[in-house]
Amino acid sequence: MLNELRSKVAIVGCNSYDIDMISGSIKNLLDMLGGLEKFVKPGMKVLLKPNLISAKAPERAVTTHPEIVAAVAREVRRLGGHPVVGDSPGGAKVGINRVWTNTGMKAMAEREGLELINFEASGAERFRCNGRAYYLAKPAVEADLIINLPKLKTHVLTLMTGAVKNVFGLIPGFRKGNYHKQYPKPNDFAEVIVDILSVKTPALTIMDAVLSMEGDGPSSGDPRQTNFLMASRDPVAIDAIAAQIIGLDPIKVPTTRIASDAGLGIGWPEMIETMGVPVEELKIPDFKLTSNRKLELLPNFLVRAIDPFVWIRPDIEREKCTSCGTCVSSCPTGALRLNGDKTPAFDYDLCINCWCCHELCPEKAVYVHKSWLAKKFIR
Numbered sequence: 001m002l003n004e005l006r007s008k009v010a011i012v013g014c015n016s017y018d019i020d021m022i023s024g025s026i027k028n029l030l031d032m033l034g035g036l037e038k039f040v041k042p043g044m045k046v047l048l049k050p051n052l053i054s055a056k057a058p059e060r061a062v063t064t065h066p067e068i069v070a071a072v073a074r075e076v077r078r079l080g081g082h083p084v085v086g087d088s089p090g091g092a093k094v095g096i097n098r099v100w101t102n103t104g105m106k107a108m109a110e111r112e113g114l115e116l117i118n119f120e121a122s123g124a125e126r127f128r129c130n131g132r133a134y135y136l137a138k139p140a141v142e143a144d145l146i147i148n149l150p151k152l153k154t155h156v157l158t159l160m161t162g163a164v165k166n167v168f169g170l171i172p173g174f175r176k177g178n179y180h181k182q183y184p185k186p187n188d189f190a191e192v193i194v195d196i197l198s199v200k201t202p203a204l205t206i207m208d209a210v211l212s213m214e215g216d217g218p219s220s221g222d223p224r225q226t227n228f229l230m231a232s233r234d235p236v237a238i239d240a241i242a243a244q245i246i247g248l249d250p251i252k253v254p255t256t257r258i259a260s261d262a263g264l265g266i267g268w269p270e271m272i273e274t275m276g277v278p279v280e281e282l283k284i285p286d287f288k289l290t291s292n293r294k295l296e297l298l299p300n301f302l303v304r305a306i307d308p309f310v311w312i313r314p315d316i317e318r319e320k321c322t323s324c325g326t327c328v329s330s331c332p333t334g335a336l337r338l339n340g341d342k343t344p345a346f347d348y349d350l351c352i353n354c355w356c357c358h359e360l361c362p363e364k365a366v367y368v369h370k371s372w373l374a375k376k377f378i379r
Contacts, residue, residue, distance in 0.1 A: 007266055008033065008232060009241050016226040017058070017067045022210075026071040029206065029231040032275045039171035039203050042080030047117075047143035048072055049202065051151045051166050052087040054219055054360050055102035057157040061213040061223035064151045066108035068208045072147060073114055084138050085109060086117035088172045090330060090360040093167050096120065100131035110307060113207075117224050119172040127378045140170045140200055144369040148202035148235060154221055156290045156355045156368060157186055158193075161218050163205045163235035164255040167196045169378050177332035177356065184352035192264055197235065201264065205238050208229045214246070214288040218362045221288075228282055236265025241279060244269050246287040291343060293366050312359050315369035318343045327357035327366060 010032035014025040015070050030036045040046060050064035058065045073083040089099045099291050100106040109116050112224045119137035119337045127134045140146060150166035158165060168176065171374035183189045209232040226245075236259045240250035260267025269279070292312045316327070321343045328336045328344050335350035336357060358366040 006101075007237065007271065008273045008275060009234070009237050010227050010231045010322070011241070011274055011279070011282070013227055013277050017065050017210060019070075020065055021065045021067075021152075023071045023074070025229050026068070026075060026206065027120060028276070029229055030075065033204075033231060033233070035203075036075050040076050040079045040081040042216075044076075045075045045142070046081045046083045047146060048076075048146045048149055049084045049166065049169065050085065050087055050104065050105070050145050050149040051153075052089040052099055052159075052171065053101055053169075054090050054362065055099040056219065056362070057102055058104045059092050059211070060265060061101070061151070061153070061211045061221075062150050062219050063103045064208045065210065066104040068149055068206065069105065070108050070112050071148065072113075072206060073112055076147075078126065081145075084115045084117050084121075084139065084143075086119055086137065087169045088119040088137060089169070089357070090176075101332060106208055114367055119170075122172070123341070124172055124175075126304065127199045129199055130191070130313040131194060132192070134196060135175055136170050136200055138171045139243050143205075146200065146202040148204065148205040150207050151207040151212070152226065152246070154215060154217035154246075154288075154290050156216055156292055156358060157353075158188075158190060158220075158247070158255055160239065160243055160248055160256075160289060161200075161232055162207060162239040164197055164239050164259050165193055167200065167202070167235075168193055169170065170196060170200055177330065180354035180356055181332035181352065182296045184205055184292050187256045187258070190258045191256050191257040192258060193208050194259045194264065197264055199257060202235060203205055204231065205235045207238055207242060209242065209245075212246075216290055216292075216358070216368050219359045220361065221290075222365065224287065225286075226282070228277060234272075236260050236267050238278065240267045240269050240272060241274060245282045246284055246289070248289065255262070291370070311371045313346075313348060313369055314352060314366050315346065316343050317367055319363035319367050320363050322363055324362065326362060329361045330356045332356060 048223040056062035076083040124135035243250040
């Protein structure tokens with residue numbers, strides 16, 4: 001049973017990543033929840049888990065801003081805790097240092113004296129949930145506390161990515177690609193995410209929504225200034241309120257609905273108590289959602305019936321592609337082939353629409369390609 005505090009979401013306005021502004025905003029959020037001392041005790045090892053999906057600069061709104069991580073780390077230290085930063089980004093096997101550098105985390109960590117943990121090099125522990133095996137990074141398992149630091153973004157597979165989806169990064173390395181391959185449909189993949197959340201639930205979530213992403217996220221959308229931060233013990237509730245703000249029905253977001261049904265949080269905004277800035281003041285009526293969202297919400301039987309004529313799939317813009325091979329190495333089914341310095345080619349018989357190529361392309365060259373009828377339907 002959720003306790004009273006877990007049903008509360010604190011919201012503050014914040015329009016820049018200025019160090020002083022972020023520090024003050026984070027303190028205000030924590031005070032509304034009764035203070036960080038409710039969570040962090042002296043001597044605790046606290047894992048800070050940002051969204052570091054790929055090696056993108058903070059201003060592209062792909063990753064959690066480093067100043068959010070820094071402000072939370074300072075608060076943890078103030079209470080005698082030992083903060084560390086860890087994630088399992090896409091492309092980490094090629095070079096985690098590039099991710100740390102490009103996202104601004106390395107410079108921030110050096111300034112703050114923070115340890116950056118490579119999940120791929122730290123080992124994993126096996127868990128079972130709902131008949132599935134999961135391997136979670138040891139630093140996540142061994143931490144006394146996890147503070148979840150997601151970014152508010154749209155997502156072409158799950159409609160939105162936030163607090164619940166961010167726990168997928170607790171799975172190290174190539175195993176994430178295996179889950180995409182085994183569970184390519186949004187609802188099935190969301191069940192995997194919710195399993196991970198149930199195995200290792202963060203004690204606290206603080207969402208970075210100062211600069212969010214709209215359009216075809218989570219990597220190829222467009223930055224959108226949204227100017228707020230949120231915090232809660234309940235990651236499902238935070239996602240529900242965030243969805244409401246950007247114009248999504250929270251219960252139609254698979255990760256929110258399934259996590260709520262599993263009793264891991266509250267997914268209905270009317271049952272969530274918000275504090276601070278009223279939600280109505282933050283709603284963005286023209287926020288651009290994913291271009292494929294209407295088809296993703298269709299029942300499976302209808303999708304099968306219209307599939308030959310109404311389809312959505314990834315494709316590559318030749319003028320943007322640099323033939324770096326990131327999409328090829330990230331594809332869990334081998335549906336992409338690199339032929340010398342030519343643009344990679346798709347084998348759509350193997351493509352499962354997991355959108356890993358779209359997520360990880362450093363040049364935003366992978367786009368959502370729709371059939372003529374799909375364009376008419378979505379319009």
